[in-house]
Amino acid sequence: MAWIPAGTFLMGSNHHYPEEAPAHRVALEGFWIDRAPVTNAQFLKFVKATGHRTLAERPADPALYPEAPPERLAPASIVFVPPPGPVGTDDPYRWWQYIPGADWRHPEGPGSSIRNRPLHPVVHVAHEDAAAYAAWCGKQLPSEAEWERAAWGGREGCEFAWGDALHPEGRPVANTFQGDFPHHNSLLDGYAGTSPVGAFPANGFGLLDCIGNVWEWTDSWYGPHPHQADGALPAEASSGCCAEAAAAREASIDPASQHGTMPRKVVKGGSFLCAPSYCRRYRPAARMAQGIDTSTGHMGFRCIVRP
Secondary structure, three states, X not given: OEEEOOEEEEXXXXXXXHHHOOOEEEEEOOEEEOOOOOEHHHHXXXXXXXXXXXXXXXXXXXXXXXXXXXXXXXXXXXXXOOOOOOOOOOOHHHOEEEEEOOEOOEOXXXXXXXXXXXXXXXXXXXXXXXXXXXXXXXXXXXXXXXXXXXXXOOOOOOOEOOEOOOOHHHOOOOEOOOEEOOOEEOOOOOOOOOOOOOOOOOOOOOOOOOOEOOEEEEEXXXXXXXXXXXXXXXXXXXXXXXXXHHHHHHHOOOOOOOOOOOOEEEEEOOOOOOOOOOOOOOOOOOOEEEEOOOOEOOEEOOOEEOO
């Protein structure tokens, strides 16, 4: 793990996606954070020790999806399948498929394997799976503010975590999508999917793969950024009562979203599928809402320890 010292930083952005605004200064206490996302090898040790079965490995609860046909309740997860040619980017179901048998051991579905990917980030983990792993090893999931503070690596005011150029001197420094999304990846960075942790340079705090590779779960319920005064602690990092947590959970629900009535957590960092032409969320300030019942082939996590 790496130590992130106490301090203030500028959280959010006023110049990118609307949900990142307003930019505001946040003060945090110091904490330890995993240098890299949790890998397949690490998650395997957890599963062997506990017998944990991930959400993707269990049939869905019919009470939660009363209108779903029985075959849609089989163990499954969401996998990126590039279309054969150019398609509009207004409908993500053109490249996302709900595949029975896809899970952390079988990232692309039945027949695929992690046998040769021990150092790749574990994927197809829902929020409850990440939280269970963290509890097993005596850690926690970071708040959105803690994650963003760590991802900046001590920088501030840049476009990206490493500076203002996406590819400094023409060289990729994170695992993202190059080419024509979603059908053609030019593989400028050498990877069509996840990459082993450490394949790209660390940030100023010594952290690997905060940007790109896989989205990472936080423990913060999704909602608008509060307008903070200088030095104020963000709501998710401050001590609060159960009623406040319940209210934040309820407020994270957006029936009009693809997640329906499912509560949503914040995920951060972008993934190997972020592309300039589609998703410019390969930045520390970027954020996305993810239903807690969802697992995908481009979502992982890392843990923290608060002194």
